[in-house]
Amino acid sequence: MIWEVFRQEKSGDYHKHCGNVHAPDREMALLFAEVQHGRRKPTNSLWVTPQKEIGEVDTEDTAFGGTTDKSYRWAMTYNFEAAASEVEESESEQASAERERKAQIEGGS
Amino acid sequence: MNVDEVKDRAGPREFSPKDDLPEEYRKAATRMLEFHANSEIMGAFLERPFIRKAPSIERKMAFSAKVQDEIGHGQMLYRAAESLGVKTREEMLDDLANGDGKFLNCFHYPMESYVETPMIAFFVDGAAMRRQATLKSTSWEPYAHAMDKVCFEEGFHVKHGEAILYELMTGSKKEQEMTQEAFDEWWPRIIQFFGPTNEKSTHHGFASEVGLKQMSNDDLRTAFLNAYIPKAEKYGLEIPEEPRISKNDDGTYEVVEEDLDWDEFFTIAKNDYEPGVGQINGRKAAQDAVEWVRESLDSHENRLYGSSQPQAAD
Numbered sequence: 195m196i197w198e199v200f201r202q203e204k205s206g207d208y209h210k211h212c213g214n215v216h217a218p219d220r221e222m223a224l225l226f227a228e229v230q231h232g233r234r235k236p237t238n239s240l241w242v243t244p245q246k247e248i249g250e251v252d253t254e255d256t257a258f259g260g261t262t263d264k265s266y267r268w269a270m271t272y273n274f275e276a277a278a279s280e281v282e283e284s285e286s287e288q289a290s291a292e293r294e295r296k297a298q299i300e301g302g303s
Numbered sequence: 304m305n306v307d308e309v310k311d312r313a314g315p316r317e318f319s320p321k322d323d324l325p326e327e328y329r330k331a332a333t334r335m336l337e338f339h340a341n342s343e344i345m346g347a348f349l350e351r352p353f354i355r356k357a358p359s360i361e362r363k364m365a366f367s368a369k370v371q372d373e374i375g376h377g378q379m380l381y382r383a384a385e386s387l388g389v390k391t392r393e394e395m396l397d398d399l400a401n402g403d404g405k406f407l408n409c410f411h412y413p414m415e416s417y418v419e420t421p422m423i424a425f426f427v428d429g430a431a432m433r434r435q436a437t438l439k440s441t442s443w444e445p446y447a448h449a450m451d452k453v454c455f456e457e458g459f460h461v462k463h464g465e466a467i468l469y470e471l472m473t474g475s476k477k478e479q480e481m482t483q484e485a486f487d488e489w490w491p492r493i494i495q496f497f498g499p500t501n502e503k504s505t506h507h508g509f510a511s512e513v514g515l516k517q518m519s520n521d522d523l524r525t526a527f528l529n530a531y532i533p534k535a536e537k538y539g540l541e542i543p544e545e546p547r548i549s550k551n552d553d554g555t556y557e558v559v560e561e562d563l564d565w566d567e568f569f570t571i572a573k574n575d576y577e578p579g580v581g582q583i584n585g586r587k588a589a590q591d592a593v594e595w596v597r598e599s600l601d602s603h604e605n606r607l608y609g610s611s612q613p614q615a616a617d
């Protein structure tokens with residue numbers, strides 16, 4: 195049986211997918227995950243879940259975020275100096291997400 | 304863990320659902336999260352009419368995107384609250400519908416006119432975002448994770464609100480006057496967003512000792528006023544004479560508390576004050592109208608897994 199493994203590097207971080215292992219049960223899956231994925235990279239916590247329990251939807255199935263122009267829902271569209279540092283930070287996160295999305299679309303076509 | 308250990312360990316994103324936390328912590332975190340989630344939902348319902356009422360297709364689409372975002376924030380926060388094992392999402396939504404669920408003072412007042420929208424979309428959202436930015440380092444990890452996504456999205460809300468304010472304040476004389484009137488009406492409520500000064504806030508002490516709350520109401524209010532008074536003035540809004548606000552030499556602000564109507568603030572918080580009751584009942588009607596959707600989802604889940612019991616203590 196295949197178990198997907200998620201590693202959290204330090205307390206408070208997100209658990210991110212890092213690979214999978216063969217194991218006959220959850221206890222051994224955790225042990226193998228520890229051996230394979232927790233030894234070298236900084237690790238605070240590991241999750242395992244049976245691979246068949248994972249659901250997936252990807253870019254072949256759907257267009258994430260839609261296919262129409264949705265510039266109205268991004269901070270960059272509204273050309274004003276950010277009122278406060280947290281607004282500025284949010285805008286720069288949105289701008290870099292937008293760049294990544296564009297690169298993805300161009301790369302994929 | 305007992306309360307003293309929690310206070311010792313308290314730090315950003317320190318506690319997660321796998322920690323054995325004392326009831327006092329779990330209740331305090333639930334109270335904060337439920338209030339926050341309820342406010343997201345009530346804020347969304349407050350702005351919903353402007354998907355229809357907004358004057359251009361761009362504004363309608365932006366309002367629609369914003370309402371989607373806010374409902375999503377509410378859902379994420381209910382999940383973060385449920386993971387404390389104190390209340391289920393159903394209980395929180397039912398309490399919101401029957402008037403037991405608390406939410407922000409500003410969202411008890413409906414908006415009649417489009418000129419009021421920047422009061423919520425720029426000032427109240429700006430105030431909320433100031434507070435939310437500090438909650439990225441709250442001690443309840445699921446809360447902090449929700450704030451990562453909320454703050455990512457919120458920049459659009461505030462700037463969209465600012466764009467409307469700019470448009471109105473560079474519009475006709477009539478538009479400018481109406482916007483100023485709306486500002487005069489909303490400004491005291493906006494100042495009250497951060498609640499009374501610390502002495503009067505009963506829950507602040509514990510919530511900050513266990514790292515749930517990161518900044519005092521007074522510090523948040525000061526940071527908000529520092530950023531948003533200059534913006535209001537830049538667009539030609541006159542700051543109302545009351546409440547009297549003075550700036551200290553150290554950059555903090557003094558708000559004369561007696562100038563604000565705290566009776567109304569605390570009455571409103573009880574949820575039995577018009578027009579707040581209308582807002583609560585309006586959302587209840589929407590919840591009732593889609594009861595059949597919840598029922599069919601539950602029975603579908605039952606067929607598949609044999610149970611649809613809410614998992615409060617996950």
